[in-house]
Amino acid sequence: MPLELRMAWRNVWRNPRRTALTVAATVFAVVLVMVAVAMGAGTHEKMIEDSVRVNAGHVQVSGPGYRAKRTLEQYLPFDEQTAQRLFAAEGAVGVAPRITSFGLLSQAGATRGVAVVGVDPLREGSVTTLPGRVREGRFLEAEGVREVVLGGRLARVLSAGVGDEVLLYSVAYSMESAYELFRVVGILSLPEATMDRTLAVITLRDAQEFFVYGDRVSEVAILAGDSGAVPALAGAVRRAIGEGSAEVHTWRESMPELEQLILLDDAGMYVMLAILVVVVGFGILNTILMAVLERKREFGVVLALGLKPRAIFTIVYLESLLLALVGLAIGLAIALPLILYLQAHPIPLTGAAVEAMALFGIEPEATWKLKPLNPLGSILTILGVAIVAALYPAAKASRARPVEALRSL
């Protein structure tokens, strides 16, 4: 072992209590940073997954101008070949066409404005969780005719139950009035209140007939096997569908408020973690500075013996890095298994958190996800802090003049 490293390692343990306290602070910071970052990653991924599985998948293909106007005028021709081409795009695990429009729904004396969504009952489950969210009755069937599934709150305000008939009014693509009776076959329980209050789901075939839409659809929702592969999937979909004939958007574009929420959440978390890391940095600075001041005479001796100031700088720097490395090693040994356990065992949330998360259509669970950048980022952050914290003490030690250092006691 080189002399500098040997001396630095032994110096670190000269005051075991002080070293233990600094190491403990570093361990605490590493564990807290890693667990918090993993919780952020897990929660955000769940937010994205839950949102895309309730809404329109990771990637949406729609007619030109649909996203801006959202009317029946912006359409996408859709047939089985298109479905196969999109499904073959690399990274796609589900493809679901849909028609989205607006209308009025009446039952007895009550009328409400609704978002009418026409879905393919056989394909919808491959992208969204709508079929699984039926709390009463059943979801739409491929052979069913003029059947509708309503959001729970919508059914309640209309006083509509399974088996009741409701009247849907709207304007067709041909600009003629469209109205038809639909039988309620199921009631949904949706986590997002607005959606639960306004959603009426009918089959794609009924929607195409009702809106006189032929084989057109409003958009095709595509689910990615891995949320990290969304940009690649969007590219593959663009290539599959052909430039200019359709618009391709990812969830980031279709749900910008979700992305902003995640960014805001990340910003708050990183500010807190930065404060923690700065506190740890001052802990390391304090320990190294104390050690340097206590050893002023010793530095004078080694300078007198011929050790170069640069070597003293190296020794003090190594002490800081070793201190940080010990804390990192212990911190990683605690944090990694803890995060892996939490990742496998999400914690159900209760109280106000449930309502807050329901606003965004998210299952009320605290979830963790360990990403490779998490431990790597923590290691680099703590080492960076140790490097910065050691700068002043190391410079101070290396600038000592031997005669002054020897006179210091």
Place this chain on the structure above:
Amino acid sequence: MTDGGAILEARGVTKVYETRGVETHALNGVDLEIGEGEFTALSGPSGSGKTTLLNLFGALDEPTRGEIHLDGESLAHLGAAALSDLRLRKLGFVFQAYNLIPVLSAIENIEFVMVLQGVSAGKRRARAEDLLREVDLEGLGGKRPLEMSGGQQQRVAVARAIASHPRIVLADEPTANLDSETAARLLDLMERLNADRGVTFLFSTHDPLVMDRARRNVRLKDGRVVADEAKTAA
């Protein structure tokens, strides 16, 4: 005054310290030569300038006026790195408070300067073991300074000082923290190294025992050399 050619030479050396605007003249125009093979004591009352002169000879400090020469080369205008290199190659130090490196064992302390000189691991270990035997500390090489007595630590310090084959060993009050019996044994050791190996020693001291054993006594007072006496061989 010298046994051989001059190793160290002070030419009109003055050292002035300034503290809060108050000047203190530690040395006033000192001229002194230390020759090869000498066993010389610098003595004088507290504040006479002994340690200041020793620090200047050791290239640890710079004179306000005048020049220090080591092996005929002026130390003036040498940078910190060059002075550090010079100390490593030509000077050995023994300090009053032993000043061993506490995190290194006795044998590692002796090896320290040889590591800095780039001596190979095998050679430096063999030489360090020889030196431990020479200072009567065989078998104690693995002990850390705090596990050793003051006398033992000072013996290790002497071994460390001569490990690099210096031109001269500068010893600042080497017996000040030792009882008279231990001090006498340490002086026996240094006399033996001077006689057998030709190691040159320059001490600053208050200790009559050291002055008695020294072959040359240079007395300082108020920063000036007031006496310089060489003993004739019995």
